[in-house]
Amino acid sequence: MPRAARLPSRQDFPVHQVRRYLEPGPIVLVSSAYRRQRNIMTMGWHCMMEFAPSLLGCVISSGNHSFELIRKSRECVINLPTAALIDQVVGIGNCSGAEGDKFERFGLTALPAQQVGAPLIGECHASFECRLHDGRLVGKYNYFIFEVVKAHVARTPKNPQTLHYKGNGEFMLAGEVVSRRAKFHREYL
Template identity: 60%
Template sequence: MNKFRKRNFPTDQVRRFLEPGPIVLVSSAWKEERNIMTLGWHMVMGFEPSLLACYIWEANHSFEMIRRSKQCVINLPALDLLDTVVGIGNCSGADTDKFAEFGLTAQRGSRVEAPLLAECHSNFECRLYDGSQVGKHGLFIWEVVKAHVAAVPRIPQTVHYRGEGKFMVSGPDISRRSRFKPENL
């Protein structure tokens, strides 16, 4: 095993190492308005029920729509949508119809009013499970109430933000399944 020489590192930059989750597109709707935002700050919190948490900045145009509707769709784009993901993150829904601007197809959800994005590999319809941290930290805890996942590819090539405008792309699977206890799979 390698041992590494270490150096002091700015604590406000540690996220560059700890944000391995894929970038997602969060779609929302409230009354007659809808929007899409790019999001990298999310985490799995539970399996049954399926709970996800995400941080949404209160100044983001989607924040109030999501807070009021108490629902959203977390859409998982693959590598082919990387430039769209960046474009969506660089503009505001306050003055841009992101569906039209980026040629994205809104599909009706079965459990929430927020639209699914047809061009994304997976769509997870979410309802607010716990809003106790929204006001203080902008942290929404969602229950996934319906999941839509493409059959092919079985595992999409996703993008993961590294900061400073750089991304990494998910790579090949490496299995250690035989070394796991069945209850930990």
């Protein structure tokens, strides 16, 4: 697959505000590395769990090639793709890391992270570096609780057109953003 568009310019973002990007429920790309292997998988089953520390829970099935890389390294990067990357998202979700390197296969750029060994995906709107915080539900539910330890977010657009998986091969594309800020109690914002 040809290389995607040039890389967005990203900057540091406060980790306790990652809910701005993850709470709406986008499909994400999880990058991981362990020893000489690296991989990318798609993931739609995730959940904010706390602001500070910034905790994110997610299901990574043991059937995925990434499962052992993440379980052993206890790290990953959660990357936020936009609609421009829909074909890469679908392609990544429909092949296995056992078949070859997905960064090369899908023309994606692996950038070094700051806090973890797993690479960032340069083409994504945002990348969240994660360390395993609590693995007690990994055995029973494949459920990992990560702490987001570093966040990188593109300056523009303010509201990226994220992809939201509905099953059955269908994606909802993020639509209009409306504010009801004036109707919120300040402490609930």
